[in-house]
Amino acid sequence: MSAVDHSPLTAARETLRRVWGHDDFRGDQAAIIEEVVAGRDALVLMPTGGGKSLCYQVPSLVREGTGVVISPLIALMADQVDALSALGVRAGFLNSTQLPHERAGTEQALLAGELDLLYLAPERLRVPDTLALLDRVTSGGGLALFAIDEAHCVSQWGHDFRPDYLGLSILHERWPEVPRIALTATATQATRREVATRLQLEDARHFVADFDRPNIRYRIVAKDSPQQQLLAFLRAEHEGDAGIVYCLSRASVERVATFLTRQGIPALPYHAGLDRGVRAEHQSRFLREDGLVMVATIAFGMGIDKPDVRFVAHLDLPKSVEGYYQETGRAGRDGLPSTAWLAYGLADVVQHRKMIAASEGDAAHRRNLGRHLDAILALCETVTCRREQLLAYFGQPGTGPCGNCDTCLEPPTTWDGTIPAQKLLSTIVRLDRRGQRYGAGHLVDILLGRETDRVRSLGHADLTTFGIGTELDERGWRGVARQLLAAGLVGVEDDYGTLGLTEESGAVLRGERSVPLRQEPERERRRSSRSSGGRARADVTADLTPEETALFERLRAWRAATAKEAGVPAYVVFHDATLRAIATAAPTTTAELGAISGIGAAKLDRYGPGVLATVAGE
Missing domain, CATH: 1.10.10.10 (Winged helix-like DNA-binding domain superfamily/Winged helix DNA-binding domain)
Known part of the structure; x- marks a missing residue:
């Protein structure tokens, strides 16, 4: 798939347009892609929803050989491969969930040069057969690059440490000529330095994107009958929306999921104590169905690519600002208004202080845990703009009060x-x-x-x-x-x-x-849509004409049927933003449809006739 007659960036833009249907890159994407296509290493810090995946997917298609993606998200690899396949990208994965014949088929495709992208779990690199397999690829069609996703997992001080990541220095040691790109949605300067050191990326160019997610409204409330507070929040602001509710313990996950279900809100539990098959089923339903609420421990969420998560709620205090930012960042990946809501109380502080005191590890480890807790407590108790404080934690200077957090909308005294x-x-x-x-x-x-x-x-x-x-x-x-x-x-x-x-x-x-x-707020009452919460719910048809809205709903129905038949989440077919653009343009020809952002060549071929028939009212 490489382009040999054009500059790397020109070839990358052509690939972006042909495969993804977008005219140009956003933010730092172009500079990052140019660096990797040229064969150099990169360390990328970019918020969730900022387009990190394109930073390694595009170079994998432009460079010769297969791009290898190291990802801890075993349960999501099949969905990631399905999404790429819908774009016409030849992708596969190797992990412990596969049957022997499935693994053999993927390996054969890799050796035959029939894969553009291969997803690997980090523990696979401890298996000698996997290393030998990659050696054979290197001597054949070649490796385009190594992408290390969720790179913060390498940090002992990070919020989601994975021991298997510590062995990823082997990528540079064994295949020094293959460029590497490490990516994460969140890391402080200290974590970034540790990631660079452990992955031997000290000489790589570092890209730090804007961490602000302006479409997310941050709200922190004093905890008082938290389940009832959560219910009032959902009914007032996010009725029928998809969202995630995080709890600290498995028992509280089960209690809250049962409570919401009894209140008529479709909710599913997710935690490590559930059978693997149950977890997989609940995750699949959350990705494929509209309006489901996932009640979960932090075992859920990393890598979830569902664009229409309208809220993330915390019923217990997160352990760190990094964790809070990563978890809240799963809301509003489509750029539409969303809410990050947290209920926080005295018992949370007591519990976390106890956990730190009882923590295994030396005094330095406990001090580090204490610093993490102090930072999240400062965010909870601040009387200034929460967004400014959040961004300052990641070393990003603020631009003044954001006007879209509770302390801006209703300044505390x-x-x-x-x-x-x-x-x-x-x-x-x-x-x-x-x-x-x-x-x-x-x-x-x-x-x-x-x-x-x-x-x-x-x-x-x-x-x-x-x-x-x-x-x-x-x-x-x-x-x-x-x-x-x-x-x-x-x-x-x-x-x-x-x-x-x-x-x-x-x-x-x-x-x-x-x-x-x-000042402690009055006992929370049911808020009007003009109060500090405001109604963050996104109505993607808000400024469409009645005719456009009717077409949008027809397109949604067509998308739901198409996705169900293919066994993939609806967003794998098209995002809401793309359907909205179709409803606005009302294309009547394949050329007009292909000119809409988000519709690449493969999707135009696969879905074009159905879309045009729906637009025509057939």
């Missing part, structure tokens, strides 16, 4: 919480003098002067701080405790989540440090 902080810390001091430790709930009971059975039996009604906190209600005091924990002014002492002082507490108690606090 701060208040001087120094005296309440001193009251809570003083209560901890008085209990400590008795050799006692308690959690936030008991401290709040003391401050509010509640003579519960436990308070009476322990003699805590005699404390001088008993009943001195009636200026706040329980919700307010829990907010104080949460923010003091987030700021490191209170620490988690043991496995039971009891609270104690930290080195920084003394300055507050002595009046040497003030404690500004974020």
